[in-house]
Amino acid sequence: MYGVVTRNAGEVDWSTFERAFYEVKDVTGRPAEPLPNAVNMVSCFGDNRAAGDDPDLVPVNEAGEPANRDRDYFDWAYVCPTHGAYREGLLEIVEDCVDANDDVRLDDVGFPREGYCHCERCERLFDESDYEDWYDWRASVITGFVAEAASRVPGRTYLTLYPDPYPGHLYRRDGLDLGVLDDGDDVFVVPLYDTSYGTTYWLETVARGFQSALGWKPERDDADGESGVLPSGD
Template identity: 70%
Template sequence: MYGVVTRNAEEVEGDVFDRGFYEVKDVTGRASSPLPNAVNMVSCFGDTAAANSDPELVPVDAEGNLATRDQTYFDWAYICPTNEEYRTGLLEIVEDCAAENEDVRLDDVGFPREEYCRCDRCERLFEESDHDDRMAWRAEVVTEFVAEAAERIPGRTYLTLYPDPYPGHLYRRAGLDVEALAEYVDEFVVPLYDVDYGTTYWLETIAKGFETLLAPLDTPFSIELYAVDVDVDALIHATEVASEYGKSVFFGYDASNATAALRRMNADSQSGVTHRPGDAE
Protein backbone atom coordinates (compact mmCIF):
# COMPACT_ATOMS: atom_id res chain seq x y z
CA MET A 1 0.00 0.00 0.00
CA TYR A 2 1.15 3.52 -0.76
CA GLY A 3 0.16 6.72 0.96
CA VAL A 4 0.88 10.44 0.95
CA VAL A 5 1.64 12.78 3.85
CA THR A 6 0.62 16.36 3.22
CA ARG A 7 -0.40 19.74 4.58
CA ASN A 8 -2.63 20.35 1.54
CA ALA A 9 -6.19 19.11 1.77
CA GLU A 10 -6.51 18.66 -1.99
CA GLU A 11 -3.63 16.15 -2.04
CA VAL A 12 -4.98 13.53 0.36
CA GLU A 13 -6.78 11.67 -2.40
CA GLY A 14 -5.25 10.43 -5.63
CA ASP A 15 -5.60 7.52 -7.96
CA VAL A 16 -2.20 6.10 -6.95
CA PHE A 17 -2.54 6.52 -3.17
CA ASP A 18 -4.35 4.08 -0.93
CA ARG A 19 -4.25 6.43 2.04
CA GLY A 20 -3.73 10.11 2.73
CA PHE A 21 -2.30 11.56 5.95
CA TYR A 22 -3.17 15.17 6.69
CA GLU A 23 -1.31 17.36 9.19
CA VAL A 24 -3.86 18.89 11.54
CA LYS A 25 -1.17 20.14 13.92
CA ASP A 26 2.49 20.28 12.96
CA VAL A 27 5.71 20.96 14.86
CA THR A 28 5.53 24.69 14.16
CA GLY A 29 2.21 24.81 15.99
CA ARG A 30 0.25 25.50 12.81
CA ALA A 31 -3.24 24.05 13.11
CA SER A 32 -5.84 23.07 10.52
CA SER A 33 -9.29 21.55 10.71
CA PRO A 34 -9.32 17.74 10.41
CA LEU A 35 -10.59 16.13 7.23
CA PRO A 36 -13.13 13.33 6.86
CA ASN A 37 -11.24 11.76 3.93
CA ALA A 38 -7.78 11.50 5.52
CA VAL A 39 -5.92 10.02 8.44
CA ASN A 40 -5.48 13.17 10.47
CA MET A 41 -2.03 13.66 12.02
CA VAL A 42 -1.23 15.40 15.30
CA SER A 43 2.26 16.53 16.28
CA CYS A 44 1.90 15.92 19.98
CA PHE A 45 4.89 17.27 21.90
CA GLY A 46 6.57 19.21 19.12
CA ASP A 47 5.13 22.74 19.13
CA THR A 48 7.39 25.72 18.49
CA ALA A 49 4.59 28.28 18.68
CA ALA A 50 3.41 27.10 22.09
CA ALA A 51 6.99 27.00 23.37
CA ASN A 52 7.63 30.54 22.17
CA SER A 53 4.47 31.82 23.79
CA ASP A 54 5.07 30.09 27.13
CA PRO A 55 8.62 28.88 27.92
CA GLU A 56 7.26 27.22 31.08
CA LEU A 57 5.87 24.51 28.80
CA VAL A 58 9.32 23.57 27.50
CA PRO A 59 11.33 20.62 28.88
CA VAL A 60 14.58 21.51 30.61
CA ASP A 61 17.67 19.42 31.33
CA ALA A 62 19.71 19.36 34.54
CA GLU A 63 21.89 22.21 33.22
CA GLY A 64 18.88 24.43 32.58
CA ASN A 65 18.91 24.06 28.78
CA LEU A 66 15.49 24.37 27.20
CA ALA A 67 14.50 21.90 24.46
CA THR A 68 14.15 24.52 21.72
CA ARG A 69 15.75 25.34 18.39
CA ASP A 70 18.38 27.31 20.29
CA GLN A 71 20.01 23.92 20.87
CA THR A 72 21.92 22.76 17.80
CA TYR A 73 20.36 19.28 17.84
CA PHE A 74 16.69 20.34 17.84
CA ASP A 75 14.83 21.32 14.66
CA TRP A 76 11.78 22.51 16.60
CA ALA A 77 10.76 23.21 20.18
CA TYR A 78 9.25 20.61 22.47
CA ILE A 79 6.59 20.60 25.15
CA CYS A 80 6.99 18.64 28.38
CA PRO A 81 4.85 15.47 28.24
CA THR A 82 3.86 15.83 31.91
CA ASN A 83 2.06 19.14 31.42
CA GLU A 84 -1.53 18.13 32.12
CA GLU A 85 -3.16 21.19 30.61
CA TYR A 86 -1.28 20.74 27.34
CA ARG A 87 -2.00 17.00 27.31
CA THR A 88 -5.69 17.70 27.80
CA GLY A 89 -5.62 20.03 24.82
CA LEU A 90 -3.90 17.37 22.71
CA LEU A 91 -6.50 14.78 23.61
CA GLU A 92 -9.23 17.20 22.60
CA ILE A 93 -7.54 17.60 19.21
CA VAL A 94 -7.36 13.81 18.88
CA GLU A 95 -11.08 13.61 19.64
CA ASP A 96 -11.81 16.23 16.99
CA CYS A 97 -9.75 14.27 14.46
CA ALA A 98 -11.45 10.99 15.31
CA ALA A 99 -14.85 12.63 14.91
CA GLU A 100 -13.98 13.30 11.25
CA ASN A 101 -12.11 10.08 10.47
CA GLU A 102 -11.82 7.09 12.78
CA ASP A 103 -8.08 6.63 12.04
CA VAL A 104 -5.56 9.02 13.63
CA ARG A 105 -1.77 9.29 13.54
CA LEU A 106 0.23 10.50 16.54
CA ASP A 107 3.50 12.25 15.69
CA ASP A 108 6.32 13.54 17.90
CA VAL A 109 5.34 11.56 20.97
CA GLY A 110 7.79 11.38 23.86
CA PHE A 111 10.54 13.32 25.58
CA PRO A 112 12.99 15.25 23.39
CA ARG A 113 16.20 13.50 24.50
CA GLU A 114 17.57 11.26 27.22
CA GLU A 115 18.50 14.13 29.53
CA TYR A 116 15.00 15.62 29.60
CA CYS A 117 12.95 16.57 31.53
CA ARG A 118 14.16 18.04 34.82
CA CYS A 119 11.52 20.69 35.32
CA ASP A 120 10.10 21.10 38.83
CA ARG A 121 6.94 19.24 37.86
CA CYS A 122 8.83 16.25 36.47
CA GLU A 123 11.08 16.16 39.53
CA ARG A 124 8.04 16.13 41.80
CA LEU A 125 6.10 13.55 39.79
CA PHE A 126 9.08 11.21 39.64
CA GLU A 127 9.61 11.48 43.40
CA GLU A 128 5.91 10.78 43.98
CA SER A 129 5.89 7.78 41.64
CA ASP A 130 6.57 4.13 42.48
CA HIS A 131 9.64 4.12 40.24
CA ASP A 132 13.28 4.16 41.29
CA ASP A 133 14.38 4.20 37.64
CA ARG A 134 13.78 7.55 35.96
CA MET A 135 13.76 5.97 32.48
CA ALA A 136 11.00 3.57 33.50
CA TRP A 137 8.99 6.47 34.90
CA ARG A 138 9.38 8.45 31.66
CA ALA A 139 8.25 5.44 29.62
CA GLU A 140 5.17 5.11 31.81
CA VAL A 141 4.32 8.79 31.26
CA VAL A 142 4.53 8.37 27.49
CA THR A 143 2.67 5.05 27.39
CA GLU A 144 -0.15 6.45 29.51
CA PHE A 145 -0.56 9.35 27.10
CA VAL A 146 -0.70 7.04 24.08
CA ALA A 147 -3.20 4.81 25.88
CA GLU A 148 -5.42 7.82 26.61
CA ALA A 149 -5.20 8.95 23.00
CA ALA A 150 -5.94 5.46 21.65
CA GLU A 151 -9.08 5.31 23.79
CA ARG A 152 -10.37 8.25 21.76
CA ILE A 153 -9.50 6.69 18.39
CA PRO A 154 -12.17 4.21 17.27
CA GLY A 155 -10.22 3.11 14.21
CA ARG A 156 -6.54 2.60 13.51
CA THR A 157 -3.96 4.28 15.75
CA TYR A 158 -0.71 5.13 13.98
CA LEU A 159 2.38 6.18 15.95
CA THR A 160 5.54 7.68 14.47
CA LEU A 161 8.85 6.35 15.79
CA TYR A 162 12.17 8.19 15.77
CA PRO A 163 14.32 6.36 13.18
CA ASP A 164 16.72 4.64 15.58
CA PRO A 165 16.13 0.89 15.95
CA TYR A 166 19.24 0.19 18.03
CA PRO A 167 18.09 -1.78 21.11
CA GLY A 168 17.20 0.54 23.97
CA HIS A 169 17.71 3.79 22.09
CA LEU A 170 14.04 4.74 21.66
CA TYR A 171 13.42 3.90 25.30
CA ARG A 172 16.28 6.02 26.58
CA ARG A 173 15.97 8.86 24.11
CA ALA A 174 12.24 9.50 24.10
CA GLY A 175 10.66 7.21 26.67
CA LEU A 176 9.18 5.02 23.94
CA ASP A 177 8.70 1.46 25.16
CA VAL A 178 7.65 -0.19 21.90
CA GLU A 179 6.55 -3.39 23.61
CA ALA A 180 4.22 -1.51 25.96
CA LEU A 181 3.06 0.84 23.20
CA ALA A 182 2.18 -2.04 20.88
CA GLU A 183 -0.82 -2.77 23.09
CA TYR A 184 -2.37 0.54 22.00
CA VAL A 185 -0.88 1.10 18.54
CA ASP A 186 -2.12 -0.56 15.36
CA GLU A 187 0.77 0.52 13.16
CA PHE A 188 4.12 2.22 13.69
CA VAL A 189 5.48 4.63 11.09
CA VAL A 190 9.22 5.17 10.62
CA PRO A 191 10.28 8.27 8.64
CA LEU A 192 13.53 7.63 6.73
CA TYR A 193 14.18 10.98 5.08
CA ASP A 194 16.88 11.97 2.62
CA VAL A 195 17.00 14.83 0.12
CA ASP A 196 18.18 12.67 -2.80
CA TYR A 197 18.44 8.95 -1.87
CA GLY A 198 21.68 8.79 -3.81
CA THR A 199 22.50 5.68 -1.81
CA THR A 200 20.08 3.38 -0.01
CA TYR A 201 22.27 1.01 2.01
CA TRP A 202 21.57 3.09 5.12
CA LEU A 203 17.83 2.95 4.43
CA GLU A 204 17.95 -0.83 4.20
CA THR A 205 20.08 -1.04 7.36
CA ILE A 206 17.65 1.03 9.43
CA ALA A 207 14.59 -0.70 7.96
CA LYS A 208 16.08 -4.10 8.75
CA GLY A 209 16.80 -2.90 12.27
CA PHE A 210 13.14 -2.03 12.80
CA GLU A 211 12.08 -5.34 11.30
CA THR A 212 14.21 -7.07 13.94
CA LEU A 213 13.13 -4.75 16.77
CA LEU A 214 9.42 -5.16 16.09
CA ALA A 215 9.46 -8.82 15.03
CA PRO A 216 8.37 -10.11 18.48
CA LEU A 217 5.30 -7.86 18.36
CA ASP A 218 2.10 -8.18 16.38
CA THR A 219 2.22 -4.51 15.36
CA PRO A 220 3.39 -3.82 11.79
CA PHE A 221 5.45 -0.84 10.71
CA SER A 222 5.46 1.26 7.57
CA ILE A 223 8.17 3.49 6.15
CA GLU A 224 7.77 7.14 5.21
CA LEU A 225 10.05 8.60 2.52
CA TYR A 226 10.76 12.23 1.72
CA ALA A 227 9.52 13.11 -1.77
CA VAL A 228 10.21 16.83 -2.17
CA ASP A 229 12.33 17.47 -5.28
CA VAL A 230 13.82 13.97 -5.14
CA ASP A 231 14.84 12.55 -8.51
CA VAL A 232 12.07 10.18 -9.61
CA ASP A 233 14.41 7.28 -10.38
CA ALA A 234 16.08 7.66 -6.98
CA LEU A 235 12.70 7.82 -5.26
CA ILE A 236 11.63 4.66 -7.09
CA HIS A 237 14.71 2.82 -5.90
CA ALA A 238 14.17 3.99 -2.31
CA THR A 239 10.56 2.82 -2.56
CA GLU A 240 11.65 -0.60 -3.77
CA VAL A 241 14.01 -0.95 -0.81
CA ALA A 242 11.45 0.31 1.72
CA SER A 243 8.78 -2.01 0.32
CA GLU A 244 10.90 -5.03 1.20
CA TYR A 245 10.56 -4.21 4.89
CA GLY A 246 7.60 -1.94 5.59
CA LYS A 247 3.95 -2.94 5.45
CA SER A 248 3.36 0.19 3.39
CA VAL A 249 5.36 3.10 2.00
CA PHE A 250 4.23 6.69 2.54
CA PHE A 251 5.58 9.75 0.73
CA GLY A 252 6.10 13.03 2.53
CA TYR A 253 5.14 16.48 1.31
CA ASP A 254 5.27 16.20 -2.49
CA ALA A 255 2.24 14.39 -3.84
CA SER A 256 3.03 15.18 -7.46
CA ASN A 257 6.54 13.73 -7.29
CA ALA A 258 5.29 10.67 -5.44
CA THR A 259 2.58 10.22 -8.05
CA ALA A 260 5.16 10.38 -10.83
CA ALA A 261 7.28 7.74 -9.11
CA LEU A 262 4.38 5.36 -8.55
CA ARG A 263 3.09 5.74 -12.09
CA ARG A 264 6.57 5.03 -13.43
CA MET A 265 6.80 1.97 -11.20
CA ASN A 266 3.45 0.75 -12.45
CA ALA A 267 4.50 1.25 -16.07
CA ASP A 268 7.81 -0.51 -15.43
CA SER A 269 6.08 -3.48 -13.82
CA GLN A 270 3.94 -3.88 -16.90
CA SER A 271 6.90 -3.65 -19.26
CA GLY A 272 9.38 -5.54 -17.09
CA VAL A 273 11.75 -2.57 -16.80
CA THR A 274 13.37 -1.46 -13.54
CA HIS A 275 14.86 2.03 -13.23
CA ARG A 276 17.92 2.75 -11.11
CA PRO A 277 19.45 6.12 -10.20
CA GLY A 278 21.79 7.14 -13.01
CA ASP A 279 20.12 4.98 -15.65
CA ALA A 280 19.84 6.60 -19.04
CA GLU A 281 16.39 7.74 -20.04
Protein backbone atom coordinates (compact mmCIF):
# COMPACT_ATOMS: atom_id res chain seq x y z
CA MET A 1 0.00 0.00 0.00
CA TYR A 2 1.19 3.50 -0.85
CA GLY A 3 0.06 6.43 1.23
CA VAL A 4 0.72 10.13 1.57
CA VAL A 5 0.87 12.60 4.44
CA THR A 6 -0.08 16.08 3.33
CA ARG A 7 -1.21 19.46 4.55
CA ASN A 8 -2.64 20.29 1.11
CA ALA A 9 -6.30 19.34 0.81
CA GLY A 10 -6.11 18.91 -2.95
CA GLU A 11 -3.55 16.11 -2.68
CA VAL A 12 -5.68 13.68 -0.68
CA ASP A 13 -7.49 12.56 -3.84
CA TRP A 14 -4.37 11.79 -5.88
CA SER A 15 -4.91 8.40 -7.51
CA THR A 16 -1.27 7.39 -6.91
CA PHE A 17 -2.00 6.79 -3.24
CA GLU A 18 -4.35 4.31 -1.63
CA ARG A 19 -4.46 6.10 1.72
CA ALA A 20 -4.24 9.82 2.44
CA PHE A 21 -3.45 11.30 5.85
CA TYR A 22 -4.33 14.96 6.22
CA GLU A 23 -2.55 17.07 8.82
CA VAL A 24 -5.24 18.73 10.91
CA LYS A 25 -2.55 19.75 13.40
CA ASP A 26 1.12 19.45 12.49
CA VAL A 27 4.28 19.96 14.53
CA THR A 28 4.29 23.68 13.77
CA GLY A 29 0.97 23.96 15.61
CA ARG A 30 -0.78 25.01 12.42
CA PRO A 31 -4.50 24.11 12.59
CA ALA A 32 -6.69 23.01 9.68
CA GLU A 33 -10.27 21.89 9.27
CA PRO A 34 -10.68 18.08 9.11
CA LEU A 35 -11.58 16.53 5.77
CA PRO A 36 -14.21 13.87 5.10
CA ASN A 37 -12.16 12.21 2.33
CA ALA A 38 -8.94 11.54 4.27
CA VAL A 39 -7.72 10.05 7.52
CA ASN A 40 -7.25 13.17 9.61
CA MET A 41 -3.94 13.27 11.45
CA VAL A 42 -3.07 15.00 14.72
CA SER A 43 0.49 15.73 15.82
CA CYS A 44 -0.13 15.23 19.50
CA PHE A 45 2.87 16.27 21.57
CA GLY A 46 4.94 17.97 18.88
CA ASP A 47 3.90 21.63 18.80
CA ASN A 48 6.26 24.54 18.06
CA ARG A 49 3.57 27.16 18.50
CA ALA A 50 2.34 26.00 21.90
CA ALA A 51 5.89 25.52 23.18
CA GLY A 52 6.88 28.97 21.96
CA ASP A 53 3.84 30.63 23.51
CA ASP A 54 4.25 28.88 26.88
CA PRO A 55 7.72 27.48 27.70
CA ASP A 56 6.25 25.87 30.83
CA LEU A 57 4.60 23.31 28.53
CA VAL A 58 7.97 22.02 27.31
CA PRO A 59 9.37 18.80 28.84
CA VAL A 60 12.76 18.97 30.55
CA ASN A 61 15.34 16.33 31.40
CA GLU A 62 17.06 15.90 34.76
CA ALA A 63 19.53 18.65 33.85
CA GLY A 64 16.63 21.03 33.16
CA GLU A 65 17.27 21.06 29.39
CA PRO A 66 14.06 21.67 27.39
CA ALA A 67 12.92 19.48 24.50
CA ASN A 68 12.78 22.24 21.89
CA ARG A 69 14.47 23.33 18.68
CA ASP A 70 17.19 25.23 20.55
CA ARG A 71 18.81 21.85 21.26
CA ASP A 72 20.67 19.56 18.90
CA TYR A 73 18.70 16.74 17.30
CA PHE A 74 15.29 18.22 18.07
CA ASP A 75 13.58 19.10 14.79
CA TRP A 76 10.55 20.50 16.59
CA ALA A 77 9.47 21.41 20.11
CA TYR A 78 7.49 19.11 22.37
CA VAL A 79 4.75 19.49 24.95
CA CYS A 80 4.80 17.42 28.13
CA PRO A 81 2.25 14.57 27.88
CA THR A 82 1.15 15.09 31.49
CA HIS A 83 -0.16 18.62 30.91
CA GLY A 84 -3.88 18.15 31.54
CA ALA A 85 -5.26 21.17 29.71
CA TYR A 86 -3.18 20.47 26.61
CA ARG A 87 -4.29 16.84 26.58
CA GLU A 88 -7.92 17.91 26.80
CA GLY A 89 -7.35 20.20 23.84
CA LEU A 90 -5.97 17.29 21.83
CA LEU A 91 -9.00 15.16 22.66
CA GLU A 92 -11.25 17.97 21.45
CA ILE A 93 -9.35 18.01 18.15
CA VAL A 94 -9.84 14.24 17.85
CA GLU A 95 -13.57 14.73 18.38
CA ASP A 96 -13.61 17.38 15.64
CA CYS A 97 -11.80 14.94 13.34
CA VAL A 98 -14.30 12.12 13.79
CA ASP A 99 -17.13 14.49 12.94
CA ALA A 100 -15.63 14.51 9.44
CA ASN A 101 -14.21 10.96 9.14
CA ASP A 102 -14.46 7.95 11.45
CA ASP A 103 -10.72 7.18 11.24
CA VAL A 104 -7.98 9.22 12.95
CA ARG A 105 -4.19 9.02 12.99
CA LEU A 106 -2.33 9.99 16.16
CA ASP A 107 1.17 11.26 15.38
CA ASP A 108 4.03 12.27 17.70
CA VAL A 109 2.59 10.37 20.64
CA GLY A 110 4.93 9.94 23.57
CA PHE A 111 7.66 11.63 25.52
CA PRO A 112 10.35 13.39 23.46
CA ARG A 113 12.98 10.71 24.04
CA GLU A 114 14.70 8.79 26.82
CA GLY A 115 15.30 10.97 29.87
CA TYR A 116 12.12 13.07 29.64
CA CYS A 117 10.22 14.42 31.45
CA HIS A 118 11.43 15.66 34.83
CA CYS A 119 9.30 18.78 35.15
CA GLU A 120 7.82 19.46 38.59
CA ARG A 121 4.45 18.09 37.51
CA CYS A 122 5.92 14.81 36.25
CA GLU A 123 8.03 14.39 39.37
CA ARG A 124 4.96 14.97 41.53
CA LEU A 125 2.70 12.65 39.54
CA PHE A 126 5.29 9.88 39.63
CA ASP A 127 5.71 10.27 43.39
CA GLU A 128 1.93 10.14 43.85
CA SER A 129 1.54 7.07 41.64
CA ASP A 130 1.74 3.40 42.60
CA TYR A 131 4.69 2.85 40.26
CA GLU A 132 8.20 2.19 41.52
CA ASP A 133 9.82 2.29 38.09
CA TRP A 134 9.85 5.65 36.31
CA TYR A 135 9.72 4.12 32.82
CA ASP A 136 6.68 2.04 33.77
CA TRP A 137 4.98 5.21 34.99
CA ARG A 138 5.80 7.04 31.73
CA ALA A 139 4.29 4.17 29.74
CA SER A 140 1.10 4.35 31.81
CA VAL A 141 0.80 8.05 30.96
CA ILE A 142 1.02 7.40 27.23
CA THR A 143 -1.16 4.28 27.31
CA GLY A 144 -3.82 6.28 29.15
CA PHE A 145 -3.76 9.08 26.60
CA VAL A 146 -3.99 6.70 23.63
CA ALA A 147 -6.91 4.90 25.29
CA GLU A 148 -8.73 8.19 25.87
CA ALA A 149 -8.20 9.28 22.28
CA ALA A 150 -9.10 5.89 20.77
CA SER A 151 -12.32 5.75 22.80
CA ARG A 152 -13.47 8.79 20.82
CA VAL A 153 -12.69 7.22 17.42
CA PRO A 154 -15.54 5.10 16.01
CA GLY A 155 -13.39 3.83 13.15
CA ARG A 156 -9.73 2.88 13.06
CA THR A 157 -7.10 4.55 15.20
CA TYR A 158 -3.76 4.83 13.42
CA LEU A 159 -0.74 5.31 15.70
CA THR A 160 2.63 6.46 14.39
CA LEU A 161 5.71 4.63 15.68
CA TYR A 162 9.29 5.86 15.57
CA PRO A 163 11.14 3.40 13.28
CA ASP A 164 13.00 1.49 15.98
CA PRO A 165 11.68 -2.07 16.45
CA TYR A 166 14.39 -3.31 18.78
CA PRO A 167 13.06 -4.72 22.07
CA GLY A 168 12.43 -2.09 24.70
CA HIS A 169 13.62 0.88 22.64
CA LEU A 170 10.24 2.53 22.04
CA TYR A 171 9.30 1.83 25.66
CA ARG A 172 12.30 3.73 26.99
CA ARG A 173 12.40 6.38 24.29
CA ASP A 174 8.73 7.36 24.01
CA GLY A 175 6.84 5.47 26.69
CA LEU A 176 5.09 3.30 24.09
CA ASP A 177 4.18 -0.16 25.37
CA LEU A 178 3.51 -2.08 22.16
CA GLY A 179 2.29 -5.14 24.02
CA VAL A 180 -0.51 -3.10 25.59
CA LEU A 181 -1.24 -0.82 22.63
CA ASP A 182 -1.53 -3.66 20.10
CA ASP A 183 -5.14 -4.77 20.51
CA GLY A 184 -5.41 -6.16 17.00
CA ASP A 185 -8.07 -3.76 15.79
CA ASP A 186 -6.11 -0.60 15.09
CA VAL A 187 -3.10 0.23 12.92
CA PHE A 188 0.53 1.08 13.60
CA VAL A 189 2.18 3.33 11.01
CA VAL A 190 5.97 3.36 10.75
CA PRO A 191 7.07 6.32 8.60
CA LEU A 192 10.23 5.66 6.56
CA TYR A 193 11.66 8.60 4.67
CA ASP A 194 14.36 8.67 1.99
CA THR A 195 15.08 11.07 -0.85
CA SER A 196 15.32 8.33 -3.49
CA TYR A 197 14.98 4.87 -1.87
CA GLY A 198 17.94 3.85 -4.04
CA THR A 199 19.21 1.46 -1.35
CA THR A 200 16.42 -0.44 0.33
CA TYR A 201 17.99 -3.06 2.58
CA TRP A 202 17.36 -0.87 5.65
CA LEU A 203 13.65 -0.76 4.80
CA GLU A 204 13.50 -4.54 4.90
CA THR A 205 15.51 -4.59 8.14
CA VAL A 206 13.12 -2.23 9.89
CA ALA A 207 10.07 -4.00 8.43
CA ARG A 208 11.30 -7.39 9.61
CA GLY A 209 12.01 -5.96 13.04
CA PHE A 210 8.47 -4.68 13.47
CA GLN A 211 6.98 -7.89 12.11
CA SER A 212 8.89 -9.77 14.81
CA ALA A 213 8.01 -7.24 17.51
CA LEU A 214 4.31 -7.31 16.68
CA GLY A 215 3.99 -10.93 15.56
CA TRP A 216 2.48 -9.78 12.27
CA LYS A 217 2.66 -10.96 8.66
CA PRO A 218 1.29 -9.21 5.55
CA GLU A 219 -1.82 -10.87 4.20
CA ARG A 220 -0.34 -11.27 0.74
CA ASP A 221 0.15 -14.39 -1.39
CA ASP A 222 3.60 -13.18 -2.50
CA ALA A 223 4.91 -12.56 1.02
CA ASP A 224 7.77 -14.68 2.30
CA GLY A 225 6.22 -17.57 4.25
CA GLU A 226 8.90 -17.50 6.92
CA SER A 227 9.11 -13.80 7.68
CA GLY A 228 6.13 -12.28 5.93
CA VAL A 229 8.36 -9.70 4.26
CA LEU A 230 7.03 -8.45 0.95
CA PRO A 231 9.12 -8.44 -2.24
CA SER A 232 11.44 -5.46 -2.72
CA GLY A 233 9.59 -2.33 -3.71
CA ASP A 234 6.21 -3.23 -2.16
